[in-house]
Amino acid sequence: MSDATILSVRDMRVHFQVKAKSRLPWAPSRTLKAVDGVSFDLRAGETLGVVGESGCGKSTLSRAILNLIPATHGEIVWMGAKLTQASAREWHAVRADVQMIFQDPLASLDPRMTIGQIIAEPLTEHRPGMSRQDIDARVRAMMTKVGLREQMINRYPHEFSGGQCQRVGIARALIVEPKLVVCDEPVSALDVSIQAQIVNLLKALQAEMKLSLIFIAHDLAVVRHISDRVMVMYLGRVMELADKHALYETPRHPYTRALLSAVPVPDPAIERGKVVQILSGDIPSPIDPPAGCVFHTRCPMAQARCSQEVPELRTLAQGVLAACHFA
Amino acid sequence: MPLLEVKGLQVEFRTHDAAVRAVNGVSFTLEEGETLGIVGESGSGKSQSVLAMLGLLASNGRATGEALYRGENLIGMPARALNRIRGNRLSMIFQDPMSSLNPYLTIERQMTEVLELHKNLTRREAKKRAIAMLEAVRIPEAAHRIGQYPHELSGGMRQRVMIAMALLCEPEVLFADEPTTALDVTVQAQVLQLLRDLQRDFGTSIVLITHDLGVVAGLCEKVMVMYGGRVMEQCDAATLFAKPSHPYTIGLLRALPRLDQQGGELAGIPGNPPNMAHPPAGCPFHERCADATAECAEREPALETVRTSGTHATHWLRACHRPVDAMTTRYQESSHV
Amino acid sequence: MKSASLSATLEQAVAGRSPWQDARVRFLRNKAAVVSLALLAIITLACIAGPWLLPNQFDSADWNAMSVPPTFAHWHLFGTDETGRDLFVRCLIGGRVSLMIGALATLTSVTLGIVWGAVAGFIGGRVDNAMMRFVDMMYAIPYLLIAILMVTLLGREFYLVVLTITVFSWMDMARVVRGQTLAIRSKEYVEAARAIGVPTRRIIVRHVVPNLLGIVAIYTTVTVPGVILTESVLSFLGLGVQEPMTSWGVLIQDGVGVMESAPWILLFPAALLSITLYCINFVGDGLRDALDPKDR
Numbered sequence: 001m002s003d004a005t006i007l008s009v010r011d012m013r014v015h016f017q018v019k020a021k022s023r024l025p026w027a028p029s030r031t032l033k034a035v036d037g038v039s040f041d042l043r044a045g046e047t048l049g050v051v052g053e054s055g056c057g058k059s060t061l062s063r064a065i066l067n068l069i070p071a072t073h074g075e076i077v078w079m080g081a082k083l084t085q086a087s088a089r090e091w092h093a094v095r096a097d098v099q100m101i102f103q104d105p106l107a108s109l110d111p112r113m114t115i116g117q118i119i120a121e122p123l124t125e126h127r128p129g130m131s132r133q134d135i136d137a138r139v140r141a142m143m144t145k146v147g148l149r150e151q152m153i154n155r156y157p158h159e160f161s162g163g164q165c166q167r168v169g170i171a172r173a174l175i176v177e178p179k180l181v182v183c184d185e186p187v188s189a190l191d192v193s194i195q196a197q198i199v200n201l202l203k204a205l206q207a208e209m210k211l212s213l214i215f216i217a218h219d220l221a222v223v224r225h226i227s228d229r230v231m232v233m234y235l236g237r238v239m240e241l242a243d244k245h246a247l248y249e250t251p252r253h254p255y256t257r258a259l260l261s262a263v264p265v266p267d268p269a270i271e272r273g274k275v276v277q278i279l280s281g282d283i284p285s286p287i288d289p290p291a292g293c294v295f296h297t298r299c300p301m302a303q304a305r306c307s308q309e310v311p312e313l314r315t316l317a318q319g320v321l322a323a324c325h326f327a
Numbered sequence: 328m329p330l331l332e333v334k335g336l337q338v339e340f341r342t343h344d345a346a347v348r349a350v351n352g353v354s355f356t357l358e359e360g361e362t363l364g365i366v367g368e369s370g371s372g373k374s375q376s377v378l379a380m381l382g383l384l385a386s387n388g389r390a391t392g393e394a395l396y397r398g399e400n401l402i403g404m405p406a407r408a409l410n411r412i413r414g415n416r417l418s419m420i421f422q423d424p425m426s427s428l429n430p431y432l433t434i435e436r437q438m439t440e441v442l443e444l445h446k447n448l449t450r451r452e453a454k455k456r457a458i459a460m461l462e463a464v465r466i467p468e469a470a471h472r473i474g475q476y477p478h479e480l481s482g483g484m485r486q487r488v489m490i491a492m493a494l495l496c497e498p499e500v501l502f503a504d505e506p507t508t509a510l511d512v513t514v515q516a517q518v519l520q521l522l523r524d525l526q527r528d529f530g531t532s533i534v535l536i537t538h539d540l541g542v543v544a545g546l547c548e549k550v551m552v553m554y555g556g557r558v559m560e561q562c563d564a565a566t567l568f569a570k571p572s573h574p575y576t577i578g579l580l581r582a583l584p585r586l587d588q589q590g591g592e593l594a595g596i597p598g599n600p601p602n603m604a605h606p607p608a609g610c611p612f613h614e615r616c617a618d619a620t621a622e623c624a625e626r627e628p629a630l631e632t633v634r635t636s637g638t639h640a641t642h643w644l645r646a647c648h649r650p651v652d653a654m655t656t657r658y659q660e661s662s663h664v
Numbered sequence: 665m666k667s668a669s670l671s672a673t674l675e676q677a678v679a680g681r682s683p684w685q686d687a688r689v690r691f692l693r694n695k696a697a698v699v700s701l702a703l704l705a706i707i708t709l710a711c712i713a714g715p716w717l718l719p720n721q722f723d724s725a726d727w728n729a730m731s732v733p734p735t736f737a738h739w740h741l742f743g744t745d746e747t748g749r750d751l752f753v754r755c756l757i758g759g760r761v762s763l764m765i766g767a768l769a770t771l772t773s774v775t776l777g778i779v780w781g782a783v784a785g786f787i788g789g790r791v792d793n794a795m796m797r798f799v800d801m802m803y804a805i806p807y808l809l810i811a812i813l814m815v816t817l818l819g820r821e822f823y824l825v826v827l828t829i830t831v832f833s834w835m836d837m838a839r840v841v842r843g844q845t846l847a848i849r850s851k852e853y854v855e856a857a858r859a860i861g862v863p864t865r866r867i868i869v870r871h872v873v874p875n876l877l878g879i880v881a882i883y884t885t886v887t888v889p890g891v892i893l894t895e896s897v898l899s900f901l902g903l904g905v906q907e908p909m910t911s912w913g914v915l916i917q918d919g920v921g922v923m924e925s926a927p928w929i930l931l932f933p934a935a936l937l938s939i940t941l942y943c944i945n946f947v948g949d950g951l952r953d954a955l956d957p958k959d960r
Contacts, residue, residue, distance in 0.1 A: 054482075091861075095859070099859065102852055110870075110875070114682075154679050155680035155681075156680045156683065159680060162369075172856075192538060192540075192583060194600075199584075200592070221583075224586065248586070261516075262513045262515065263512055263586050268545070276520065278517055279513050279517075282483060343693065
């Protein structure tokens with residue numbers, strides 16, 4: 001894993017205008033702050049895990065990095081080039097290097113195309129000069145690499161299981177040999193035994209093809225297995241961004257600590273004896289995020305300062321950043 | 328007499344292409360105050376077994392076998408008699424609270440309906456009881472919330488309303504089909520703790536269907552592992568997690584990413600879940616089993632008692648041709664540290 | 665070598681079962697739909713080939729055989745009308761006209777509807793709003809009055825009748841296509857295509873259109889009966905095709921006049937029209953069931 005930073009995101013914000021509750025046409029619309037100031041760097045060959053609960057903005061962030069949803073504010077630097085005001089053509093060139101894997105394996109495949117056509121689509125888009133035979137050969141090689149039998153090349157998505165569909169999605173994402181793959185909850189919809197297969201497959205392919213991954217998930221245990229660094233999000237902001245070992249062994253942010261204690265462990269002795277840090281209340285709406293630190297409404301350590309001042313994401317130790325006044 | 332005794336339950340769905348045997352011989356017992364976890368992946372038949380017991384199968388489904396609730400067989404019971412039991416002495420909560428609650432009715436109307444139907448209470452008495460139950464499930468400002476509509480509540484609160492509705496008539500058994508799967512982790516922790524406390528306070532037996540072994544570890548005393556419509560292993564939770572003896576259980580535990588262990592290698596189970604329209608011959612797991620022999624592909628292993636274990640003298644049942652000791656040793660050797 | 669050919673066979677790709685093939689299997693299982701399709705085929709074939717094979721002409725009046733009830737003599741299987749013209753041939757000729765107008769008007773209204781709906785659905789926003797409000801306006805217009813107006817002003821040429829009918833038959837398709845386009849646009853596989861970098865026009869051609877065809881097929885079979893009926897109504901009012909050309913609507917109008925004395929003159933064209941409409945509806949139902957993704 002080299003030290004070269006390939007992706008740099010600074011103060012990314014994605015805000016949506018939503019209609020006010022009163023529905024009168026002249027009522028001012030309100031802002032849904034899906035992502036509200038996220039910054040991070042990604043090095044070559046690294047896996048960054050992004051975790052958070054509903055409303056934290058992790059999916060929106062992934063779409064904004066690929067410009068599938070336009071960012072309201074913020075800077076994206078990819079391989080040294082600023083992408084924020086880039087034209088459609090510049091984005092098109094970038095897309096050959098940045099690909100995505102989606103959450104619902106079956107829904108992300110066009111039901112009227114064979115999987116051979118689905119996997120070949122990025123090739124026909126970004127390598128227009130390739131001959132049919134070359135494309136076919138590449139598709140078959142990729143299918144074998146992700147563990148699909150070549151003979152299935154003319155089958156349709158609905159004839160496959162969830163795990164196999166996700167392999168098709170992976171093959172499609174990797175066939176143009178990208179440098180970065182953004183994985184949006186790639187294993188959440190799969191059975192446990194299949195999850196492990198897919199996670200192992202991703203790790204193996206990452207090592208072989210020297211990929212960087214952004215792995216978005218809500219399952220902290222899965223993220224631990226695949227990530228080098230982990231970013232914890234809450235209501236559109238980053239709460240903690242740390243090396244894997246530091247985060248899981250000595251979490252600094254109270255939200256991270258609560259999250260980790262809430263994950264059920266498959267061991268009755270541990271589970272029965274565990275004291276779970278139950279967070280009070282529900283997750284606030286991103287339309288009306290709390291002032292100051294967005295977590296203060298549920299934080300066991302909250303004080304007056306927390307509702308007034310927004311804590312900055314600051315470095316607490318080597319490779320550990322947290323946004324808390326008292327971390 | 329056990330509260331619930333299921334013997335040889337089978338569920339078949341008739342489709343255009345073929346008959347799908349979703350559940351292929353499930354047996355278990357449930358005592359009073361006990362919590363049973365039914366664990367399995369998609370296609371294991373865990374949900375369909377419970378739906379069959381409560382008479383909630385789709386119209387093309389047929390259930391055979393016995394599900395004795397206090398001696399009465401629920402399978403094939405006429406709708407009238409079943410309606411007196413459902414919602415009253417046996418109740419169920421589902422995975423997605425949004426689709427289980429009627430979006431056009433207030434919470435109050437949906438809850439009082441249950442009480443008026445089964446307990447013959449007046450509207451006013453029913454409302455009081457409902458508010459008390461909402462407070463028991465820790466919904467803040469219960470008296471105000473009861474007048475709201477489902478879409479005005481968060482996911483965690485809706486699930487708590489579902490639990491409250493299910494417990495209104497003080498049932499003897501609560502069936503919960505993946506009650507926390509759709510919830511965030513912190514909300515899941517709240518709901519699980521709530522279920523634990525409610526069970527302690529009301530003494531309800533709980534049958535929890537889930538794919539999450541962590542949830543089972545925290546809540547259930549007895550665990551039943553299903554695969555391909557059949558029971559693979561059944562015993563008390565402590566034994567299952569410490570000394571699993573079935574290759575599938577072992578595979579599941581090794582495939583689980585765990586927070587209490589360093590990120591080592593995750594061992595997936597090769598292959599795919601079975602196609603229940605064309606189930607494999609013999610043991611449903613044999614195609615994916617690392618220890619399968621020729622016998623496994625021919626003969627279905629019977630669910631046999633291994634030995635009694637645990638403080639409740641829970642029977643340890645297992646359906647596998649391979650010997651117990653070989654499997655448990657295998658697990659202990661390979662557990663990642 | 666033997667082993668080489670064996671491995672070559674094994675290497676051969678297994679053909680997949682496309683959603684279209686699945687739908688075809690499901691359609692063929694629907695007996696009502698299959699029987700209706702067969703009946704429709706028979707009627708269409710009879711209308712096309714029948715008049716050439718039968719000895720009687722549709723416009724030759726036989727003063728010796730006026731208002732003759734159905735008989736096997738002289739191939740007057742449906743009888744004759746008041747001027748002695750053979751009703752069977754006239755029904756078949758009328759069928760030609762009704763079916764042809766039905767097909768043409770359906771083609772034009774379906775095309776217009778698809779284009780309107782797909783553009784509105786894909787562009788979205790204010791353009792979509794404006795286009796759909798126009799559709800709403802069209803629904804509000806009393807079509808029969810305007811149809812009468814148009815025919816009176818423009819004339820009763822064949823193509824003008826088709827135009828008049830088209831103007832009032834495309835809105836259903838537009839609405840439905842727009843709804844389906846909106847649904848497809850938000851599907852994950854379209855998002856995946858955008859993430860790959862496929863440009864918008866290629867997304868429409870490669871992903872949106874093939875997934876629209878199902879609903880288009882269904883609603884085409886919904887449009888056809890409406891179109892044929894509209895033509896019949898216009899003809900009944902005397903605003904359809906001109907003499908000596910005839911259609912089922914014209915024949916029905918003729919029949920109504922002598923309903924009590926020569927009921928067969930009304931009965932046969934009405935029966936043919938009804939059967940045709942029923943059959944198209946059953947085929948449409950069969951298509952809808954066959955293409956319904958929930959069945960999968």
